Amino acid sequence: MDKESHFKFATGVVGYPILFVLIIWLVFWFEVRFGFDFNNFGIYPRDLKGLRGIVFSPFIHGDLSHLWHNTLPLLILSMGLFFFYSNNAWKVLFLGVIFTGCLTWLLGRQANHIGISGVIYMLFGFLFFKGILAKHFRLIALSFIVVFIYGSMIWYILPVDPKISWEGHLSGLLVGSILALLIKRGVAKPKKYYWELPDYNPEEDEFLKHFDENGNFIERLPEEELEEDIEVIYDYYKPDDE
Template sequence: MRKQALLKALKISLILLGVIWVVYIADLLVPYNFNHSGIVPRSVNGLKGIFLSPFIHASLIHILSNTLPLLVLTFLLFAFYPKQAWFVILLSIVLGGIAVWLLARPAAHVGASGLIYALAAFLVTAGFLARSFTSLIVSVLVVALYGGLVWGVFPSRPWISWEGHLFGAAAGVLLAFLLKKNIQKQDQAK
């Protein structure tokens, strides 16, 4: 893999993470509580949260716990699947968010963890579907680093949106299958 491609993947990942941190800092500085802009299931006002929730975090611990996984997973996505990366991010947010809006318990669901679960699920599934050595190594790396995420799709603590995790992961798997042919073509071209 070329150094330029890796640097570009890192740059995009850092910019995305920077936007999330800017939103968090803005939330601290303005009198409006951004959590009200999260996904509120089955409410018209909560629809905007489908697009906004990945950028909103409820606390410093919340954003810190999402920072490193989001950085690593977006870097891997843009490094190994650059042609599909933005599509995967946008559709993960939309599909996971719609599922949360339709099916989750009443609460304000915020945070990038649904996107993190989607990216992890996409990278693992895409690696196995691509059937190339490099993609398989990426899958194994993601499982080794974030295999414990699987426990987050089950209800545990009332303040954690396990539904966001579950539907994010489902969106990631679905997108890997939808993009299977593109992924395989991309791997063959390398």
């Protein structure tokens, strides 16, 4: 696969993230409009019934502020995932949601853990670490952009606010980092120059031929001087005018 095909824009790059945002907003609207409370469908750690929250909790939010603060990061980070890692985007999302939920279920406090912030931290961890590990200049640039915009998120993997599921954030970051280490296929590779190729022969390199055994630069190679010293005279038959 051509390297540039990894970064080909498609409708899904924008379409899927917008769909995710619409779903979580639709669920919240449904709760408010019809008076439902889905908080009991969150992840309740170390309780068999609480396992259902692994699937349902990302779509449930406590209030408008909670929902709004998750909307923009979800939109931006998922767009980055689908554009720069299109071959692995759905795999990262599926495994990320499942394992982030499972780890939260194991580590969390005895409370209903709701919201998509754990998945956001998973995306943050994956995009940052994968870009560094891939060593591709575009992916490294993405890593720095992600950490520049959302680097302050790192504080919320600590118990700074009892109302925030720091366990879910920590779980997401750990899962995203592990996925960045494990997923290697379908990721853009850094460009290799011809001198990095396995069949490269330095003796045939036209540039290196201009250096002698002591590393001194030779402006003209002996063959070039020889060619310039040769004078070519053409002799041809010209009939007499008579």
